[in-house]
Amino acid sequence: MTTTEAAVPSLSIGEVAERTGLSVHALRFYEREGLLVGPVQRTSGGRRRYTSFDVEWLLICVKLRESGMPLADLKHFAELVRHGPGNEAERLRLLDAHRQRVDAQIQALEECRSVIAWKVGVYAEHLARGEAGGLWDPTP
Amino acid sequence: MTTTEAAVPSLSIGEVAERTGLSVHALRFYEREGLLVGPVQRTSGGRRRYTSFDVEWLLICVKLRESGMPLADLKHFAELVRHGPGNEAERLRLLDAHRQRVDAQIQALEECRSVIAWKVGVYAEHLARGEAGGLWDPTP
DNA sequence: ATTTGATCTAGACCTCGCTCTAGATCGTAG
DNA sequence: CTACGATCTAGAGCGAGGTCTAGATCAAAT
Numbered sequence: 001m002t003t004t005e006a007a008v009p010s011l012s013i014g015e016v017a018e019r020t021g022l023s024v025h026a027l028r029f030y031e032r033e034g035l036l037v038g039p040v041q042r043t044s045g046g047r048r049r050y051t052s053f054d055v056e057w058l059l060i061c062v063k064l065r066e067s068g069m070p071l072a073d074l075k076h077f078a079e080l081v082r083h084g085p086g087n088e089a090e091r092l093r094l095l096d097a098h099r100q101r102v103d104a105q106i107q108a109l110e111e112c113r114s115v116i117a118w119k120v121g122v123y124a125e126h127l128a129r130g131e132a133g134g135l136w137d138p139t140p
Numbered sequence: 141m142t143t144t145e146a147a148v149p150s151l152s153i154g155e156v157a158e159r160t161g162l163s164v165h166a167l168r169f170y171e172r173e174g175l176l177v178g179p180v181q182r183t184s185g186g187r188r189r190y191t192s193f194d195v196e197w198l199l200i201c202v203k204l205r206e207s208g209m210p211l212a213d214l215k216h217f218a219e220l221v222r223h224g225p226g227n228e229a230e231r232l233r234l235l236d237a238h239r240q241r242v243d244a245q246i247q248a249l250e251e252c253r254s255v256i257a258w259k260v261g262v263y264a265e266h267l268a269r270g271e272a273g274g275l276w277d278p279t280p
Numbered sequence: 281a282t283t284t285g286a287t288c289t290a291g292a293c294c295t296c297g298c299t300c301t302a303g304a305t306c307g308t309a310g
Numbered sequence: 311c312t313a314c315g316a317t318c319t320a321g322a323g324c325g326a327g328g329t330c331t332a333g334a335t336c337a338a339a340t
Contacts, residue, residue: 014286024287025329033327045336047287060259067252071327092263099256106249109242112207116239119200123232154316164317165299173297185306187317211297 010041010049020058027058035061035074037081057081067102150181150189160198167198175201175214177221197221207242 017024031040031048037057041049050058061074077094080087157164171180171188177197181189190198201214217234220227 012286013288023329026327028288029328043336045287046289047336060255063252063255065327067249067256088263088267092260092267095256095260095263099253099260102249102253102256106246106253109207109246109249112203113239113242113246115200115203116207116235116242120232120235120239123228123235127228127232152316153318163299166297168318169298183306185317186319187306205297 009052011055013048013050016050016055016058019055020062022058022062030058030061033071033075035071035078037078064098067098068105069098073098150191151195153188153190156190156195156198159195160202162198162202170198170201173211173215175211175218177218204238207238208245209238213238 011019013024013027016022017027020027022030030036036054038054040054041051043049057078064074064077065071073094077091080091080094151159153164153167156162157167160167162170167188170176176194178194180194181191183189197218204214204217205211213234217231220231220234
C-alpha cells in the first residue's frame with residue numbers, strides 16, 4: 001500500500017455504475033457479453049475493481065450505445081482493441097460507418113421534428129382560435 | 141364530408157404496406173393494438189380496405205415511430221383523435237412533449253457524433269502516420 | 281460478535297416491437 | 311373448374327437489451 005493508490009484509483013462496481021450511468025446489472029451483463037477490452041480485476045475477496053481505463057472504455061460504450069450502436073458492434077470493436085495494434089484500419093471503418101449512421105439518424109430526426117413541429121403549430125393555432133375552426137380528424 | 145368519392149381509392153393491405161413501409165403483419169398488428177383511429181373497412185369477403193385517411197394516419201405513425209415514440213403513446217394519441225374534438229389541448233401536449241424529446245435526442249446524437257468524429261480522426265491520423273505513433277489502447 | 285449493505289454467480293424473466301406459422305378463405309387468371 | 315396468390319385469424323416465437331431473483335459472501339460499522 002502507501003503511495004501508489006492515487007495513480008490507479010480502482011473503483012467498485014457501484015461507483016462505476018454511478019459514473020457511467022449504467023446499472024450494476026448492466027455492468028456485469030456487459031462484461032459477460034465480452035464488451036470490455038480486458039477482464040476486470042478482482043480483489044482477493046472476488047469483488048470487481050475497475051481501473052480508469054475500464055471506466056473510459058465504458059464511457060465510450062455509453063456514447064456509442066446512446067447513438068444506437070448495437071451491442072454486437074460494440075463487442076466487435078472491443079475485440080479489435082483487445083487484439084492490440086494492427087487493426088486500426090478496421091476500427092476506423094467501424095467507427096466511421098457508425099458516424100455515418102448517426103448522421104443519417106440526425107437527418108431523419110430533423111425531418112420528423114419539422115413534421116411534428118408543424119402539427120404542433122396546427123393544434124396550437126386551432127386552440128388559439130377557440131377551437132371553432134375546422135380540424136378534420138385524421139390529424140392534418 | 142369529403143368532396144371526392146373517386147379520391148378514396150380504398151387500398152388493400154399489401155398496397156398500404158408498400159406505401160407506408162410497414163409490413164402487412166405490422167399493419168394487422170397495429171390495428172389489433174388499437175393504433176388506428178377507426179376500424180378498417182372490410183370487403184364482403186372480409187378483406188381490409190384502407191382509405192386515404194387510414195394511410196395518412198399510418199404515415200404519421202411511421203414518422204412518430206421513426207422518431208422514437210413508443211406504441212403506447214401512439215395508441216393514446218389515436219384514442220384522443222378517435223374521441224373527436226374537445227381534447228386538442230391534450231393532443232398538443234402529447235405532440236409537443238414528443239417534439240421536445242426529439243430535440244433532446246438530436247442534441248445527444250450531435251454530441252455523440254462529434255465524439256465519434258474525433259475518434260475517427262485520431263485513428264485516421266494514426267494510420268496516415270504509418271501506425272508508428274503511440275496509440276494507447278482503451279481507445280483514446 | 282452482529283448487523284448492515286454492497287457484491288458475487290447463475291440463470292430466469294421482462295418489455296418492446298414486431299415476425300412468423302398454420303390452416304382456412306377469397307378472388308382472379310387461365 | 312382449377313390454380314394460385316393474396317388475405318384472413320389466432321396465437322406462438324423471436325431478438326435486443328437489459329432487469330431481477332435467490333442464496334451466498336464480503337467488508338465495515340456498532
